[in-house]
Amino acid sequence: xxxxxxxxxxxxxxxxxxxxxxxxxxxxxxxxxxxxEGRDAEHLLKALHLLTQATQAFPEALQLGIALIERDxxxxxxxxxxxxxxxxxxxxNLHAPYxxxxxxxxxxxxxxxxxxxxxxxxGLYRKHSIDAVRRFVALACEAAQSYGVLAGEAFLDRKTDxxxxxxx
Numbered sequence: 162x163x164x165x166x167x168x169x170x171x172x173x174x175x176x177x178x179x180x181x182x183x184x185x186x187x188x189x190x191x192x193x194x195x196x197x198e199g200r201d202a203e204h205l206l207k208a209l210h211l212l213t214q215a216t217q218a219f220p221e222a223l224q225l226g227i228a229l230i231e232r233d234x235x236x237x238x239x240x241x242x243x244x245x246x247x248x249x250x251x252x253x254n255l256h257a258p259y260x261x262x263x264x265x266x267x268x269x270x271x272x273x274x275x276x277x278x279x280x281x282x283x284g285l286y287r288k289h290s291i292d293a294v295r296r297f298v299a300l301a302c303e304a305a306q307s308y309g310v311l312a313g314e315a316f317l318d319r320k321t322d323x324x325x326x327x328x329x
Contacts, residue, residue, distance in 0.1 A: 167210035
């Protein structure tokens, strides 16, 4: 029942946002049969609905959720719940950029970046301008794509001179 209510809520938000394409992407990434695979899969939709309700940035929240699901269902469930709590600590104008940057880093580096995005990225947004953080994230993604995920992580952790110069 919880999964059905959550899916109905997500579908309502998708329709209200005129983003039925995202609903289709969700059903492709997470068909109903997947809910039989385990407890995390069974409760994933509730966690995803929690994330999408935590913000006015519905498209970005659902895009992040889909990207998480495509990589690991168990991690997706836990990360969606934590990300929803994280959004409560950020000003609402930061929600969309934060969620989009989280997704970009996830796609460039993988789920190993989840902890950084949940713990460090919100602080960067509180301390620096949106443009500065977005530039920093873009460069971290570029480092990962050009030199590998370890280079992207090193940039995020500001272990390189270039990273420290980009975002002191």
